[in-house]
Amino acid sequence: MKTLTYLAVLEPTGGKTYSVFFPDVPGCISTGKDLEDAVKNAKESLELHYYGLFKDEDEIPVPSDTVSKEDADGCIVSPVTIYPDIVVERFNNKKVKTNCTLPAWLKEIAENNHINYSQVLESAIKQKLGLNQ
CATH class of the missing domain: 3.30.160.250 (Double Stranded RNA Binding Domain)
Structure with missing residues (x-):
């Protein structure tokens, strides 16, 4: 090394x-x-x-x-x-904070379903860029 x-x-x-x-x-x-x-x-x-x-x-x-x-x-x-x-x-690979906006109704449903925004956003961006293995 x-x-x-x-x-x-x-x-x-x-x-x-x-x-x-x-x-x-x-x-x-x-x-x-x-x-x-x-x-x-x-x-x-x-x-x-x-x-x-x-x-x-x-x-x-x-x-x-x-x-x-x-x-x-x-x-x-x-x-x-x-x-x-x-x-x-x-x-x-350090995690960094970023802001995004969502419609209020979608945010409410996501929170009620315990959605991890960071995980979903990271996954969606990787998919959009074709980076998923």
Whole structure:
């Protein structure tokens, strides 16, 4: 399974809090209320950033195995590994909320019959697009 491991720089910001950035992934930043939270949030941020690059068909940065002295000075450097195929699969299949309109009488009958709107709409769209297996 393909993995990508980037080095995260966790910078103390006072108390137990940290700000996080990835020198190899410009714009990918995060924070944490403590070290454990910062590392967890760094991974979530990196996964989301990766997915955005993937969806936009942007170039995926190549991870390096070192961090510059000025980036690392006074900070903690931690490797963060993601699994690109799993990230894409998870975000592509994430359920999202959407609104639709129905006649009031149909909504009332559906509710009285305990119809799951999401399930019916998903099934109908798949059928309309010929995506049913």
